[in-house]
Amino acid sequence: MxxxxxxxxxxxxxxxxxxxxxxxxDEITPLIDHNHHANADAHSQRPRxxxxxxxxxxxxSHLSRDELALADTAIGxxxxxxxxxxIDWLHDLIKDSFRYRAVKSRKGVRAxxxxxxEDYQGWLVAGLVGILTAFVAFFVDYAESSxxxxxxxxxxxxxLFGREACCFPRESCDEWKPWSEDYGVSFAIYAxxxxxxxxxxxxxxxxxxxxxxxxxxxxxxxAEEGHDHKRAEPKVIYMAAGSGIPEIKLLxxxxxxxxxxxxxxxxxxxxxxxxxxASGLCLGKEGPFVHIATSAGYVVARQFPQFRDNxxxxxxxxSVACSSALAVAFGxxxxxxxxxxxxxxxxxxxxxxxxxxxxxxxxxxPLPQEGALESIPLFPHRGxxxxxx
Amino acid sequence: MLKALDxxxxxxxxxxxxxxxxIYKPHNYAFFVLLGVSGGLFGAIxxxxxxxxxxxxxxxxxxxxxxxxxxxxxxxxGLQYPNPITREPALLMIKNLLRDCxxxxxxxxxxxxxxxxxxxxxxxxxxxxxxxxFMTVVTVGSRSESLEMMFCPLC
Numbered sequence: 001m002x003x004x005x006x007x008x009x010x011x012x013x014x015x016x017x018x019x020x021x022x023x024x025x026d027e028i029t030p031l032i033d034h035n036h037h038a039n040a041d042a043h044s045q046r047p048r049x050x051x052x053x054x055x056x057x058x059x060x061s062h063l064s065r066d067e068l069a070l071a072d073t074a075i076g077x078x079x080x081x082x083x084x085x086x087i088d089w090l091h092d093l094i095k096d097s098f099r100y101r102a103v104k105s106r107k108g109v110r111a112x113x114x115x116x117x118e119d120y121q122g123w124l125v126a127g128l129v130g131i132l133t134a135f136v137a138f139f140v141d142y143a144e145s146s147x148x149x150x151x152x153x154x155x156x157x158x159x160l161f162g163r164e165a166c167c168f169p170r171e172s173c174d175e176w177k178p179w180s181e182d183y184g185v186s187f188a189i190y191a192x193x194x195x196x197x198x199x200x201x202x203x204x205x206x207x208x209x210x211x212x213x214x215x216x217x218x219x220x221x222x223a224e225e226g227h228d229h230k231r232a233e234p235k236v237i238y239m240a241a242g243s244g245i246p247e248i249k250l251l252x253x254x255x256x257x258x259x260x261x262x263x264x265x266x267x268x269x270x271x272x273x274x275x276x277x278a279s280g281l282c283l284g285k286e287g288p289f290v291h292i293a294t295s296a297g298y299v300v301a302r303q304f305p306q307f308r309d310n311x312x313x314x315x316x317x318x319s320v321a322c323s324s325a326l327a328v329a330f331g332x333x334x335x336x337x338x339x340x341x342x343x344x345x346x347x348x349x350x351x352x353x354x355x356x357x358x359x360x361x362x363x364x365x366p367l368p369q370e371g372a373l374e375s376i377p378l379f380p381h382r383g384x385x386x387x388x389x
Numbered sequence: 390m391l392k393a394l395d396x397x398x399x400x401x402x403x404x405x406x407x408x409x410x411x412i413y414k415p416h417n418y419a420f421f422v423l424l425g426v427s428g429g430l431f432g433a434i435x436x437x438x439x440x441x442x443x444x445x446x447x448x449x450x451x452x453x454x455x456x457x458x459x460x461x462x463x464x465x466x467g468l469q470y471p472n473p474i475t476r477e478p479a480l481l482m483i484k485n486l487l488r489d490c491x492x493x494x495x496x497x498x499x500x501x502x503x504x505x506x507x508x509x510x511x512x513x514x515x516x517x518x519x520x521x522x523f524m525t526v527v528t529v530g531s532r533s534e535s536l537e538m539m540f541c542p543l544c
Contacts, residue, residue: 144478190476191463191466191467194462194463195463198459198461198462199459202454202458203455277479280462280478281461281462281528282465282524282528283525283529
Protein backbone atom coordinates (compact mmCIF):
# COMPACT_ATOMS: atom_id res chain seq x y z
CA MET A 1 0.00 0.00 0.00
CA UNK A 2 1.40 3.32 -0.91
CA UNK A 3 1.28 6.45 1.15
CA UNK A 4 -0.04 5.32 4.53
CA UNK A 5 -0.26 8.96 5.61
CA UNK A 6 -3.26 9.48 3.45
CA UNK A 7 -6.21 8.64 5.69
CA UNK A 8 -8.56 7.70 2.89
CA UNK A 9 -6.02 5.33 1.44
CA UNK A 10 -5.35 3.82 4.80
CA UNK A 11 -9.01 3.15 5.49
CA UNK A 12 -9.61 1.67 2.10
CA UNK A 13 -6.54 -0.44 2.39
CA UNK A 14 -7.59 -1.93 5.70
CA UNK A 15 -10.97 -2.86 4.38
CA UNK A 16 -9.60 -4.99 1.63
CA UNK A 17 -6.41 -6.52 2.90
CA UNK A 18 -5.85 -8.81 5.80
CA UNK A 19 -2.69 -10.05 7.43
CA UNK A 20 -1.74 -13.36 5.98
CA UNK A 21 -3.59 -12.74 2.78
CA UNK A 22 -0.58 -13.82 0.80
CA UNK A 23 -0.50 -17.33 2.20
CA UNK A 24 -4.10 -18.37 1.85
CA UNK A 25 -6.66 -16.74 -0.34
CA ASP A 26 -10.05 -16.37 1.22
CA GLU A 27 -13.08 -14.36 0.29
CA ILE A 28 -11.59 -11.06 1.37
CA THR A 29 -8.37 -11.46 -0.55
CA PRO A 30 -8.15 -8.90 -3.33
CA LEU A 31 -8.49 -10.55 -6.67
CA ILE A 32 -5.67 -8.53 -8.17
CA ASP A 33 -2.14 -8.73 -6.94
CA HIS A 34 -0.87 -5.19 -6.67
CA ASN A 35 2.59 -6.14 -7.81
CA HIS A 36 1.29 -7.48 -11.08
CA HIS A 37 -0.96 -4.84 -12.45
CA ALA A 38 0.12 -5.61 -15.96
CA ASN A 39 -1.70 -8.91 -16.05
CA ALA A 40 -4.85 -7.48 -14.55
CA ASP A 41 -7.88 -9.62 -14.92
CA ALA A 42 -9.33 -9.84 -18.34
CA HIS A 43 -12.50 -10.89 -16.63
CA SER A 44 -13.72 -7.40 -15.96
CA GLN A 45 -12.95 -5.40 -19.01
CA ARG A 46 -11.65 -2.51 -17.03
CA PRO A 47 -8.23 -1.32 -18.08
CA ARG A 48 -5.72 -0.98 -15.26
CA UNK A 49 -3.96 2.06 -16.46
CA UNK A 50 -3.70 3.88 -13.16
CA UNK A 51 -0.74 1.78 -12.09
CA UNK A 52 2.85 2.81 -12.42
CA UNK A 53 3.83 -0.14 -14.54
CA UNK A 54 1.56 0.73 -17.44
CA UNK A 55 1.95 4.43 -17.26
CA UNK A 56 -0.33 6.44 -19.42
CA UNK A 57 0.58 10.06 -19.76
CA UNK A 58 -3.02 10.97 -20.47
CA UNK A 59 -4.12 9.49 -17.22
CA UNK A 60 -1.41 11.23 -15.29
CA SER A 61 -2.52 14.55 -16.58
CA HIS A 62 -6.02 13.81 -15.33
CA LEU A 63 -5.20 12.48 -11.92
CA SER A 64 -3.81 14.23 -8.92
CA ARG A 65 -1.16 12.62 -6.78
CA ASP A 66 -3.69 11.60 -4.18
CA GLU A 67 -5.94 10.00 -6.70
CA LEU A 68 -3.03 8.07 -8.11
CA ALA A 69 -2.30 6.79 -4.65
CA LEU A 70 -5.90 5.76 -4.38
CA ALA A 71 -5.63 3.89 -7.62
CA ASP A 72 -2.82 1.84 -6.19
CA THR A 73 -5.06 0.43 -3.50
CA ALA A 74 -7.71 -2.06 -4.24
CA ILE A 75 -9.86 0.47 -6.06
CA GLY A 76 -11.51 -0.99 -9.06
CA UNK A 77 -11.36 -4.52 -7.87
CA UNK A 78 -14.24 -6.76 -7.36
CA UNK A 79 -15.04 -6.92 -3.70
CA UNK A 80 -16.80 -10.19 -3.11
CA UNK A 81 -19.44 -9.83 -0.43
CA UNK A 82 -20.72 -12.59 1.76
CA UNK A 83 -24.30 -13.42 2.55
CA UNK A 84 -25.89 -10.80 4.82
CA UNK A 85 -23.01 -8.38 4.26
CA UNK A 86 -23.77 -4.91 3.10
CA ILE A 87 -21.98 -3.54 0.11
CA ASP A 88 -19.62 -0.63 0.50
CA TRP A 89 -21.48 2.21 -1.20
CA LEU A 90 -18.60 4.64 -1.11
CA HIS A 91 -16.11 2.13 -2.40
CA ASP A 92 -18.38 1.24 -5.26
CA LEU A 93 -18.92 4.89 -6.10
CA ILE A 94 -15.19 5.54 -6.30
CA LYS A 95 -14.67 2.34 -8.22
CA ASP A 96 -17.21 3.35 -10.79
CA SER A 97 -15.74 6.78 -11.22
CA PHE A 98 -12.36 5.22 -11.88
CA ARG A 99 -13.86 2.92 -14.43
CA TYR A 100 -15.54 5.89 -16.04
CA ARG A 101 -12.35 7.85 -16.22
CA ALA A 102 -10.38 4.98 -17.61
CA VAL A 103 -12.91 4.58 -20.38
CA LYS A 104 -12.98 8.28 -21.15
CA SER A 105 -9.24 8.83 -21.08
CA ARG A 106 -8.38 6.74 -24.09
CA LYS A 107 -8.10 8.30 -27.49
CA GLY A 108 -8.82 7.03 -30.93
CA VAL A 109 -11.79 5.99 -32.95
CA ARG A 110 -12.23 2.61 -31.33
CA ALA A 111 -11.98 4.11 -27.89
CA UNK A 112 -14.58 6.69 -28.84
CA UNK A 113 -16.95 3.94 -29.84
CA UNK A 114 -16.19 2.03 -26.66
CA UNK A 115 -16.84 5.07 -24.56
CA UNK A 116 -20.11 5.81 -26.32
CA UNK A 117 -21.14 2.21 -25.75
CA GLU A 118 -20.30 2.55 -22.06
CA ASP A 119 -22.38 5.69 -21.89
CA TYR A 120 -25.47 4.17 -23.38
CA GLN A 121 -25.16 0.78 -21.76
CA GLY A 122 -27.46 1.85 -18.95
CA TRP A 123 -30.14 2.86 -21.42
CA LEU A 124 -29.68 -0.38 -23.31
CA VAL A 125 -29.98 -2.51 -20.19
CA ALA A 126 -32.99 -0.56 -18.99
CA GLY A 127 -34.70 -0.98 -22.35
CA LEU A 128 -34.01 -4.72 -22.39
CA VAL A 129 -35.31 -5.08 -18.84
CA GLY A 130 -38.48 -3.23 -19.80
CA ILE A 131 -39.06 -5.49 -22.79
CA LEU A 132 -38.41 -8.67 -20.81
CA THR A 133 -40.68 -7.53 -17.99
CA ALA A 134 -43.42 -6.67 -20.43
CA PHE A 135 -43.24 -10.14 -22.03
CA VAL A 136 -43.37 -11.89 -18.67
CA ALA A 137 -46.24 -9.70 -17.55
CA PHE A 138 -48.13 -10.51 -20.72
CA PHE A 139 -47.59 -14.20 -20.11
CA VAL A 140 -48.79 -13.93 -16.51
CA ASP A 141 -51.88 -11.95 -17.46
CA TYR A 142 -52.82 -14.31 -20.23
CA ALA A 143 -52.17 -17.48 -18.27
CA GLU A 144 -54.02 -16.15 -15.27
CA SER A 145 -57.20 -15.38 -17.19
CA SER A 146 -57.08 -18.67 -19.11
CA UNK A 147 -56.46 -20.83 -16.05
CA UNK A 148 -58.89 -18.83 -13.96
CA UNK A 149 -61.73 -19.41 -16.39
CA UNK A 150 -61.09 -23.15 -16.32
CA UNK A 151 -63.01 -23.05 -13.05
CA UNK A 152 -66.16 -22.16 -14.97
CA UNK A 153 -65.90 -23.92 -18.29
CA UNK A 154 -63.92 -24.57 -21.42
CA UNK A 155 -63.55 -22.82 -24.73
CA UNK A 156 -64.36 -25.23 -27.55
CA UNK A 157 -62.49 -23.25 -30.16
CA UNK A 158 -59.22 -23.21 -28.27
CA UNK A 159 -58.79 -24.69 -24.78
CA LEU A 160 -56.16 -22.09 -24.00
CA PHE A 161 -58.62 -19.22 -24.36
CA GLY A 162 -60.32 -17.69 -21.37
CA ARG A 163 -63.97 -16.75 -21.46
CA GLU A 164 -63.35 -13.19 -22.56
CA ALA A 165 -60.91 -14.18 -25.31
CA CYS A 166 -63.23 -16.95 -26.45
CA CYS A 167 -66.16 -14.60 -26.94
CA PHE A 168 -64.06 -11.64 -28.01
CA PRO A 169 -65.07 -10.70 -31.55
CA ARG A 170 -68.71 -11.83 -31.36
CA GLU A 171 -71.53 -10.79 -29.14
CA SER A 172 -72.92 -14.26 -28.61
CA CYS A 173 -70.85 -16.85 -26.85
CA ASP A 174 -71.63 -20.23 -28.37
CA GLU A 175 -68.17 -21.67 -28.13
CA TRP A 176 -67.86 -21.10 -24.42
CA LYS A 177 -69.21 -24.17 -22.67
CA PRO A 178 -69.70 -24.13 -18.90
CA TRP A 179 -68.90 -27.43 -17.21
CA SER A 180 -72.41 -27.90 -16.02
CA GLU A 181 -75.73 -26.13 -15.75
CA ASP A 182 -76.36 -27.60 -12.32
CA TYR A 183 -75.43 -25.36 -9.40
CA GLY A 184 -74.03 -28.11 -7.17
CA VAL A 185 -71.92 -29.71 -9.87
CA SER A 186 -70.42 -26.46 -11.05
CA PHE A 187 -69.69 -25.53 -7.44
CA ALA A 188 -67.80 -28.80 -6.95
CA ILE A 189 -65.84 -28.40 -10.18
CA TYR A 190 -65.04 -24.80 -9.27
CA ALA A 191 -63.59 -25.89 -5.93
CA UNK A 192 -61.66 -28.81 -7.42
CA UNK A 193 -60.05 -26.76 -10.18
CA UNK A 194 -59.20 -24.03 -7.67
CA UNK A 195 -57.53 -26.62 -5.45
CA UNK A 196 -55.52 -28.08 -8.32
CA UNK A 197 -54.33 -24.63 -9.39
CA UNK A 198 -53.33 -23.67 -5.85
CA UNK A 199 -51.46 -26.95 -5.39
CA UNK A 200 -49.65 -26.26 -8.63
CA UNK A 201 -48.59 -22.86 -7.34
CA UNK A 202 -47.42 -24.32 -4.05
CA UNK A 203 -45.46 -27.15 -5.63
CA UNK A 204 -43.83 -24.92 -8.20
CA UNK A 205 -42.64 -22.64 -5.41
CA UNK A 206 -40.85 -25.58 -3.84
CA UNK A 207 -38.51 -25.66 -6.84
CA UNK A 208 -36.71 -22.58 -5.56
CA UNK A 209 -35.41 -24.14 -2.38
CA UNK A 210 -32.18 -22.55 -1.26
CA UNK A 211 -30.03 -22.71 1.79
CA UNK A 212 -28.58 -19.70 3.48
CA UNK A 213 -25.69 -20.08 5.88
CA UNK A 214 -26.97 -19.53 9.37
CA UNK A 215 -23.89 -17.78 10.67
CA UNK A 216 -21.24 -17.43 8.05
CA UNK A 217 -18.65 -15.86 10.33
CA UNK A 218 -19.12 -18.35 13.14
CA UNK A 219 -18.61 -21.35 10.92
CA UNK A 220 -15.55 -19.93 9.24
CA UNK A 221 -13.95 -19.17 12.59
CA UNK A 222 -14.50 -22.67 13.88
CA ALA A 223 -13.13 -24.13 10.69
CA GLU A 224 -9.98 -22.07 11.03
CA GLU A 225 -9.33 -23.01 14.60
CA GLY A 226 -9.84 -26.63 13.90
CA HIS A 227 -12.40 -27.15 16.63
CA ASP A 228 -15.11 -29.56 15.82
CA HIS A 229 -17.98 -27.38 16.84
CA LYS A 230 -21.42 -28.29 15.75
CA ARG A 231 -22.05 -26.31 12.62
CA ALA A 232 -25.05 -24.07 12.62
CA GLU A 233 -27.92 -25.48 10.62
CA PRO A 234 -28.33 -23.73 7.29
CA LYS A 235 -31.61 -21.91 6.93
CA VAL A 236 -33.83 -23.31 4.23
CA ILE A 237 -35.95 -20.79 2.42
CA TYR A 238 -37.97 -20.85 -0.74
CA MET A 239 -36.88 -17.91 -2.80
CA ALA A 240 -40.13 -17.52 -4.71
CA ALA A 241 -42.30 -17.59 -1.58
CA GLY A 242 -44.07 -14.48 -0.41
CA SER A 243 -44.52 -11.31 -2.32
CA GLY A 244 -40.80 -10.70 -2.49
CA ILE A 245 -41.08 -7.02 -1.75
CA PRO A 246 -39.45 -7.14 1.71
CA GLU A 247 -36.57 -9.13 0.26
CA ILE A 248 -36.15 -6.68 -2.60
CA LYS A 249 -36.10 -3.81 -0.12
CA LEU A 250 -33.41 -5.59 1.83
CA LEU A 251 -31.38 -6.17 -1.30
CA UNK A 252 -31.69 -2.61 -2.55
CA UNK A 253 -30.69 -1.19 0.81
CA UNK A 254 -27.33 -2.83 0.27
CA UNK A 255 -27.46 -6.33 1.71
CA UNK A 256 -26.24 -9.34 -0.13
CA UNK A 257 -28.98 -11.90 -0.59
CA UNK A 258 -27.67 -14.84 -2.58
CA UNK A 259 -30.04 -16.80 -4.83
CA UNK A 260 -32.83 -14.28 -4.42
CA UNK A 261 -32.71 -13.21 -8.04
CA UNK A 262 -32.14 -15.59 -10.88
CA UNK A 263 -33.72 -16.77 -14.07
CA UNK A 264 -35.11 -19.78 -12.23
CA UNK A 265 -36.84 -17.57 -9.67
CA UNK A 266 -38.18 -15.42 -12.50
CA UNK A 267 -39.80 -18.39 -14.23
CA UNK A 268 -41.12 -20.01 -11.06
CA UNK A 269 -42.52 -16.75 -9.82
CA UNK A 270 -44.27 -16.03 -13.10
CA UNK A 271 -45.85 -19.50 -13.26
CA UNK A 272 -46.67 -19.48 -9.55
CA UNK A 273 -48.26 -16.05 -9.71
CA UNK A 274 -50.50 -16.99 -12.61
CA UNK A 275 -51.60 -20.24 -10.93
CA UNK A 276 -52.18 -18.67 -7.52
CA UNK A 277 -54.20 -15.76 -8.84
CA ALA A 278 -56.13 -18.07 -11.16
CA SER A 279 -57.10 -20.28 -8.24
CA GLY A 280 -59.20 -17.43 -6.88
CA LEU A 281 -57.28 -16.97 -3.66
CA CYS A 282 -57.42 -13.54 -2.14
CA LEU A 283 -54.14 -12.32 -3.50
CA GLY A 284 -52.88 -10.29 -6.37
CA LYS A 285 -50.09 -10.56 -8.88
CA GLU A 286 -48.82 -7.04 -8.31
CA GLY A 287 -46.49 -7.95 -5.45
CA PRO A 288 -44.89 -10.86 -7.31
CA PHE A 289 -44.47 -8.59 -10.31
CA VAL A 290 -41.97 -6.57 -8.32
CA HIS A 291 -39.88 -9.65 -7.69
CA ILE A 292 -40.27 -10.82 -11.28
CA ALA A 293 -39.17 -7.52 -12.77
CA THR A 294 -36.23 -7.23 -10.41
CA SER A 295 -35.16 -10.73 -11.37
CA ALA A 296 -35.42 -9.74 -15.00
CA GLY A 297 -33.29 -6.71 -14.25
CA TYR A 298 -30.72 -8.89 -12.55
CA VAL A 299 -30.63 -11.42 -15.37
CA VAL A 300 -30.05 -8.70 -17.95
CA ALA A 301 -27.66 -6.55 -15.92
CA ARG A 302 -25.47 -9.56 -15.13
CA GLN A 303 -24.46 -9.64 -18.78
CA PHE A 304 -22.81 -6.25 -18.54
CA PRO A 305 -19.58 -5.99 -16.52
CA GLN A 306 -20.31 -2.39 -15.58
CA PHE A 307 -23.24 -3.58 -13.48
CA ARG A 308 -22.08 -7.06 -12.60
CA ASP A 309 -18.89 -5.96 -10.92
CA ASN A 310 -20.31 -3.03 -9.03
CA UNK A 311 -22.87 -3.59 -6.33
CA UNK A 312 -23.98 0.01 -6.36
CA UNK A 313 -24.52 0.19 -10.08
CA UNK A 314 -26.31 -3.14 -10.00
CA UNK A 315 -28.67 -1.88 -7.32
CA UNK A 316 -29.37 1.28 -9.27
CA UNK A 317 -30.36 -0.84 -12.20
CA UNK A 318 -32.45 -3.15 -10.03
CA SER A 319 -34.42 -0.22 -8.66
CA VAL A 320 -35.09 0.89 -12.21
CA ALA A 321 -36.32 -2.62 -13.01
CA CYS A 322 -38.46 -2.54 -9.91
CA SER A 323 -40.31 0.55 -11.03
CA SER A 324 -41.10 -1.12 -14.33
CA ALA A 325 -42.97 -3.79 -12.37
CA LEU A 326 -45.57 -1.39 -11.11
CA ALA A 327 -45.74 0.21 -14.51
CA VAL A 328 -46.78 -3.07 -16.09
CA ALA A 329 -48.97 -4.14 -13.21
CA PHE A 330 -51.22 -1.11 -13.27
CA GLY A 331 -50.37 0.55 -16.55
CA UNK A 332 -49.20 3.51 -14.49
CA UNK A 333 -45.67 4.69 -15.24
CA UNK A 334 -45.61 7.53 -12.76
CA UNK A 335 -47.11 5.29 -10.12
CA UNK A 336 -44.21 2.91 -10.64
CA UNK A 337 -41.69 5.64 -10.03
CA UNK A 338 -43.44 6.90 -6.94
CA UNK A 339 -43.74 3.39 -5.57
CA UNK A 340 -40.02 2.80 -5.86
CA UNK A 341 -39.23 6.09 -4.21
CA UNK A 342 -41.76 5.73 -1.41
CA UNK A 343 -41.58 2.08 -0.58
CA UNK A 344 -38.62 0.34 -2.04
CA UNK A 345 -35.53 2.34 -2.43
CA UNK A 346 -33.07 3.51 0.16
CA UNK A 347 -30.48 4.39 -2.42
CA UNK A 348 -28.36 7.33 -1.48
CA UNK A 349 -28.40 8.60 -5.02
CA UNK A 350 -31.37 10.72 -5.85
CA UNK A 351 -30.01 11.28 -9.31
CA UNK A 352 -31.75 8.24 -10.64
CA UNK A 353 -35.19 9.76 -10.34
CA UNK A 354 -35.22 11.24 -13.80
CA UNK A 355 -34.28 7.91 -15.26
CA UNK A 356 -37.10 6.33 -13.35
CA UNK A 357 -39.51 8.82 -14.80
CA UNK A 358 -38.22 8.17 -18.30
CA UNK A 359 -38.11 4.50 -17.50
CA UNK A 360 -41.67 3.82 -17.08
CA UNK A 361 -43.06 5.93 -19.86
CA UNK A 362 -43.52 3.31 -22.48
CA UNK A 363 -41.33 0.83 -20.65
CA UNK A 364 -38.24 2.28 -22.17
CA UNK A 365 -36.03 2.52 -19.17
CA PRO A 366 -32.98 4.65 -19.36
CA LEU A 367 -30.52 5.15 -16.59
CA PRO A 368 -28.78 8.47 -16.55
CA GLN A 369 -25.22 8.23 -17.55
CA GLU A 370 -22.68 10.86 -16.80
CA GLY A 371 -23.16 13.60 -19.28
CA ALA A 372 -26.67 12.63 -20.16
CA LEU A 373 -28.06 14.52 -17.23
CA GLU A 374 -25.75 17.46 -17.62
CA SER A 375 -27.33 18.26 -20.92
CA ILE A 376 -30.71 18.56 -19.27
CA PRO A 377 -31.33 21.92 -17.67
CA LEU A 378 -32.98 20.33 -14.65
CA PHE A 379 -29.63 19.08 -13.45
CA PRO A 380 -27.14 21.80 -14.23
CA HIS A 381 -25.15 21.23 -11.07
CA ARG A 382 -24.46 17.62 -11.73
CA GLY A 383 -21.01 16.83 -12.91
CA UNK A 384 -19.86 13.29 -13.34
CA UNK A 385 -19.54 11.78 -9.98
CA UNK A 386 -15.80 11.43 -9.93
CA UNK A 387 -15.89 14.85 -8.33
CA UNK A 388 -17.62 13.52 -5.29
CA UNK A 389 -14.90 10.95 -4.85
CA MET B 390 -50.97 5.37 -29.96
CA LEU B 391 -51.61 3.46 -26.75
CA LYS B 392 -55.32 3.67 -27.42
CA ALA B 393 -54.83 2.08 -30.81
CA LEU B 394 -52.88 -0.79 -29.24
CA ASP B 395 -55.72 -1.31 -26.79
CA UNK B 396 -53.72 -3.09 -24.10
CA UNK B 397 -56.62 -3.86 -21.80
CA UNK B 398 -58.94 -4.92 -24.61
CA UNK B 399 -61.62 -2.61 -23.34
CA UNK B 400 -60.96 0.39 -25.54
CA UNK B 401 -59.73 2.18 -22.47
CA UNK B 402 -56.29 3.45 -21.60
CA UNK B 403 -56.00 2.21 -18.05
CA UNK B 404 -57.14 -0.88 -16.26
CA UNK B 405 -60.05 0.60 -14.37
CA UNK B 406 -61.39 3.66 -16.07
CA UNK B 407 -64.42 5.53 -14.83
CA UNK B 408 -66.17 8.60 -16.03
CA UNK B 409 -65.37 11.78 -14.17
CA UNK B 410 -67.87 13.98 -15.94
CA UNK B 411 -69.98 14.34 -12.82
CA ILE B 412 -70.19 17.57 -10.87
CA TYR B 413 -69.99 16.90 -7.17
CA LYS B 414 -71.84 18.90 -4.58
CA PRO B 415 -70.22 19.63 -1.21
CA HIS B 416 -72.17 16.97 0.65
CA ASN B 417 -70.84 14.36 -1.77
CA TYR B 418 -67.37 14.91 -0.43
CA ALA B 419 -68.39 13.43 2.89
CA PHE B 420 -68.45 10.08 1.15
CA PHE B 421 -64.90 10.55 -0.04
CA VAL B 422 -63.86 11.16 3.54
CA LEU B 423 -65.76 8.06 4.56
CA LEU B 424 -64.01 6.08 1.81
CA GLY B 425 -60.61 7.24 2.99
CA VAL B 426 -61.39 6.39 6.60
CA SER B 427 -62.68 2.95 5.72
CA GLY B 428 -59.62 2.35 3.56
CA GLY B 429 -57.43 3.11 6.54
CA LEU B 430 -59.54 0.88 8.77
CA PHE B 431 -59.33 -2.01 6.32
CA GLY B 432 -55.58 -1.56 6.18
CA ALA B 433 -55.31 -1.63 9.96
CA ILE B 434 -57.55 -4.68 10.26
CA UNK B 435 -55.54 -6.39 7.57
CA UNK B 436 -52.17 -5.73 9.20
CA UNK B 437 -53.23 -6.66 12.74
CA UNK B 438 -55.26 -9.62 11.61
CA UNK B 439 -52.62 -11.20 9.43
CA UNK B 440 -50.01 -10.76 12.15
CA UNK B 441 -52.28 -12.41 14.70
CA UNK B 442 -53.07 -15.24 12.33
CA UNK B 443 -49.42 -15.85 11.58
CA UNK B 444 -48.56 -15.96 15.26
CA UNK B 445 -51.40 -18.29 16.08
CA UNK B 446 -50.90 -20.70 13.20
CA UNK B 447 -47.14 -20.73 12.91
CA UNK B 448 -46.41 -24.20 14.36
CA UNK B 449 -49.02 -25.77 12.12
CA UNK B 450 -47.99 -23.91 8.97
CA UNK B 451 -44.37 -24.84 9.30
CA UNK B 452 -45.26 -28.53 9.47
CA UNK B 453 -47.92 -28.83 6.82
CA UNK B 454 -47.79 -25.99 4.33
CA UNK B 455 -49.63 -27.81 1.56
CA UNK B 456 -52.41 -29.02 3.85
CA UNK B 457 -52.91 -25.50 5.04
CA UNK B 458 -52.91 -24.20 1.48
CA UNK B 459 -55.54 -26.78 0.56
CA UNK B 460 -57.77 -25.77 3.45
CA UNK B 461 -57.45 -22.11 2.56
CA UNK B 462 -58.20 -22.57 -1.10
CA UNK B 463 -61.21 -24.81 -0.44
CA UNK B 464 -62.63 -22.44 2.16
CA UNK B 465 -62.07 -19.52 -0.22
CA UNK B 466 -63.84 -21.31 -3.03
CA GLY B 467 -66.67 -22.37 -0.74
CA LEU B 468 -67.25 -18.86 0.54
CA GLN B 469 -66.82 -17.08 -2.76
CA TYR B 470 -68.82 -19.23 -5.16
CA PRO B 471 -72.28 -18.69 -3.67
CA ASN B 472 -71.86 -14.93 -4.04
CA PRO B 473 -72.37 -13.87 -7.67
CA ILE B 474 -70.09 -10.86 -7.19
CA THR B 475 -67.05 -12.55 -5.71
CA ARG B 476 -67.39 -15.67 -7.83
CA GLU B 477 -65.69 -13.93 -10.73
CA PRO B 478 -61.93 -13.44 -10.88
CA ALA B 479 -60.82 -10.37 -8.94
CA LEU B 480 -60.01 -8.29 -12.00
CA LEU B 481 -63.35 -8.97 -13.63
CA MET B 482 -65.12 -8.31 -10.36
CA ILE B 483 -63.67 -4.83 -10.04
CA LYS B 484 -64.45 -4.17 -13.67
CA ASN B 485 -68.06 -5.20 -13.12
CA LEU B 486 -68.41 -3.09 -10.01
CA LEU B 487 -67.08 -0.02 -11.81
CA ARG B 488 -69.39 -0.41 -14.77
CA ASP B 489 -71.72 2.45 -15.61
CA CYS B 490 -75.08 0.78 -15.92
CA UNK B 491 -77.37 1.88 -18.69
CA UNK B 492 -81.03 1.14 -19.20
CA UNK B 493 -80.46 -2.48 -20.10
CA UNK B 494 -77.72 -5.07 -20.24
CA UNK B 495 -74.53 -4.97 -18.24
CA UNK B 496 -74.79 -8.28 -16.42
CA UNK B 497 -75.99 -9.34 -13.02
CA UNK B 498 -74.84 -6.28 -11.09
CA UNK B 499 -76.64 -3.89 -13.40
CA UNK B 500 -79.80 -5.94 -13.24
CA UNK B 501 -79.66 -5.72 -9.47
CA UNK B 502 -79.08 -2.00 -9.54
CA UNK B 503 -82.19 -1.46 -11.62
CA UNK B 504 -84.34 -3.36 -9.14
CA UNK B 505 -86.55 -1.49 -6.72
CA UNK B 506 -85.78 -3.74 -3.80
CA UNK B 507 -82.01 -3.80 -3.40
CA UNK B 508 -81.71 -5.48 -0.03
CA UNK B 509 -80.50 -8.77 -1.51
CA UNK B 510 -77.95 -6.93 -3.61
CA UNK B 511 -76.66 -4.98 -0.63
CA UNK B 512 -76.52 -8.16 1.41
CA UNK B 513 -74.32 -9.78 -1.25
CA UNK B 514 -72.09 -6.70 -1.40
CA UNK B 515 -71.56 -6.55 2.36
CA UNK B 516 -71.11 -10.26 2.85
CA UNK B 517 -68.74 -10.31 -0.12
CA UNK B 518 -66.62 -7.56 1.42
CA UNK B 519 -66.47 -9.35 4.76
CA UNK B 520 -65.52 -12.66 3.14
CA UNK B 521 -62.86 -10.98 1.06
CA UNK B 522 -61.34 -9.16 4.05
CA PHE B 523 -61.32 -12.29 6.17
CA MET B 524 -59.85 -14.48 3.45
CA THR B 525 -57.22 -11.90 2.60
CA VAL B 526 -56.12 -11.76 6.22
CA VAL B 527 -55.97 -15.53 6.40
CA THR B 528 -54.25 -15.98 3.05
CA VAL B 529 -51.58 -13.41 3.64
CA GLY B 530 -51.20 -14.41 7.25
CA SER B 531 -50.33 -17.93 6.26
CA ARG B 532 -46.75 -17.71 5.19
CA SER B 533 -46.86 -21.02 3.42
CA GLU B 534 -48.68 -19.43 0.56
CA SER B 535 -46.51 -18.96 -2.43
CA LEU B 536 -47.54 -15.43 -3.19
CA GLU B 537 -49.20 -12.83 -1.20
CA MET B 538 -51.50 -10.15 -2.33
CA MET B 539 -50.88 -6.50 -2.59
CA PHE B 540 -52.89 -3.49 -3.49
CA CYS B 541 -55.92 -5.45 -4.47
CA PRO B 542 -58.91 -3.47 -3.31
CA LEU B 543 -61.73 -5.55 -1.92
CA CYS B 544 -60.00 -8.83 -2.55
